[in-house]
Amino acid sequence: MTRLATDSGAELSLETTVTGIDPSGVVSLVSPAGLAELRPRAVLVATGARERPRSARLIPGDRPAGVFTTGLLQQWVHVHHLPVGRRAIVEGAEHVSFSAAMTLRDAGVETVAMVTELPRHQTLGGFALASRFLMGIPLLTSTRVAAVHGRGRVSSVELADLTSGRRRTVEVDTVVFTGEWVPDHELARRAGVRIDPATKGPMTDGGGQTSVVGILAAGNVVHPGETAGMAALGGRRVAQRLAERLRRGDFDRPVGGVEVRVVEPLAWAWPNVVRPDDVPDRILLRTRTFTGRRTVSVEQDGRVLGQARLRHATPNRSLSIGGGWVADVDAAAGPVGLRLV
Numbered sequence: 379m380t381r382l383a384t385d386s387g388a389e390l391s392l393e394t395t396v397t398g399i400d401p402s403g404v405v406s407l408v409s410p411a412g413l414a415e416l417r418p419r420a421v422l423v424a425t426g427a428r429e430r431p432r433s434a435r436l437i438p439g440d441r442p443a444g445v446f447t448t449g450l451l452q453q454w455v456h457v458h459h460l461p462v463g464r465r466a467i468v469e470g471a472e473h474v475s476f477s478a479a480m481t482l483r484d485a486g487v488e489t490v491a492m493v494t495e496l497p498r499h500q501t502l503g504g505f506a507l508a509s510r511f512l513m514g515i516p517l518l519t520s521t522r523v524a525a526v527h528g529r530g531r532v533s534s535v536e537l538a539d540l541t542s543g544r545r546r547t548v549e550v551d552t553v554v555f556t557g558e559w560v561p562d563h564e565l566a567r568r569a570g571v572r573i574d575p576a577t578k579g580p581m582t583d584g585g586g587q588t589s590v591v592g593i594l595a596a597g598n599v600v601h602p603g604e605t606a607g608m609a610a611l612g613g614r615r616v617a618q619r620l621a622e623r624l625r626r627g628d629f630d631r632p633v634g635g636v637e638v639r640v641v642e643p644l645a646w647a648w649p650n651v652v653r654p655d656d657v658p659d660r661i662l663l664r665t666r667t668f669t670g671r672r673t674v675s676v677e678q679d680g681r682v683l684g685q686a687r688l689r690h691a692t693p694n695r696s697l698s699i700g701g702g703w704v705a706d707v708d709a710a711a712g713p714v715g716l717r718l719v
């Protein structure tokens with residue numbers, strides 16, 4: 379990847395943080411060499427997504443050491459080779475949560491339970507079986523970490539059973555909060571880019587164009603919680619489209635588009651801006667709840683643009699529907715709505 383970038387003439391600036399993108403396109407940087415500013419013709423924001431940390435989950439209690447996200451845990455164990463603890467609780471039961479359990483095992487930590495507020499795990503059956511029967515980790519469903527206790531170091535967590543309301547205390551010295559992805563959208567937001575309240579990332583069309591001319595976005599900042607492969611393929615598609623537009627010289631013209639909105643239990647859809655002259659192959663979708671086989675209806679101002687049958691949906695995992703209906707979108711009409719019927 380690095381070779382591909384440098385061979386194409388890109389200059390890589392390592393140890394460099396972008397501190398701001400002005401709506402006019404000026405990019406501010408800070409690095410060991412000091413402060414700098416760039417004035418590129420285009421900015422592609424690909425800042426990724428982070429797992430929601432404990433503070434943002436509003437979990438009361440003390441503020442001891444021993445609280446991780448999966449990302450922090452994996453850096454701690456695999457990059458810095460630091461000791462973690464002895465007994466852990468993992469909150470979350472999506473793909474990355476099982477990855478956290480494996481990292482804990484590699485670090486010699488016993489995972490006493492995985493807990494999820496949802497009624498089932500949200501990963502592949504094989505991962506869940508391996509975790510239950512090979513690693514001996516119980517999965518507590520409809521359960522959440524209600525408080526973290528400990529002076530200096532985590533000593534216990536309080537678990538709340540969301541069905542019965544009962545609480546119990548479990549002695550652990552480590553808690554890992556996993557998943558619940560939040561796009562790292564701060565740079566894009568401060569640049570004046572329109573943010574989708576559903577994904578919490580920049581709204582873009584399939585070519586990555588945001589609401590601000592000259593600023594594009596791709597990867598997990600626009601579709602939080604997708605795999606690395608999806609982010610890489612999406613990034614390549616956006617970069618190719620950007621290169622074509624720069625060559626054609628029409629990059630500086632606003633492209634417009636119609637917003638795509640979802641109705642619960644759909645959680646989000648992406649691309650979240652569409653234009654009839656730019657039909658995407660697929661639209662990614664997520665749901666908040668487990669749903670059986672349902673139909674997604676795509677509507678604009680009361681007109682049905684298309685319907686698609688979905689397979690069973692699992693929260694925290696994507697489904698997709700074909701994008702053919704985008705050709706029938708009225709560019710002058712209101713937002714497109716997606717709902718389950």
Ligand SMILES: Cc1cc2nc3c(=O)[nH]c(=O)nc-3n(C[C@H](O)[C@H](O)[C@H](O)COP(=O)(O)OP(=O)(O)OC[C@H]3O[C@@H](n4cnc5c(N)ncnc54)[C@H](O)[C@@H]3O)c2cc1C
Pocket residue numbers: 394395396397424425426427429448449450452474477562565596597598599603604605606607609610
């Ligand atoms: C702990 C963990 C485990 C995962 N395991 C898997 C797995 O097993 N398989 C899989 O397919 N996917 C996995 N993923 C998901 C995978 O990492 C993402 O899908 C993928 O990395 C997203 O790519 P991206 O380019 O959108 O963002 P990222 O890979 O997150 O890249 C964003 C980059 O932007 C940089 N950045 C952010 N802000 C700034 C700034 N202001 N200035 C400069 N640079 C900035 C960051 O440093 C980072 O390098 C995992 C994710 C995590 C957190």
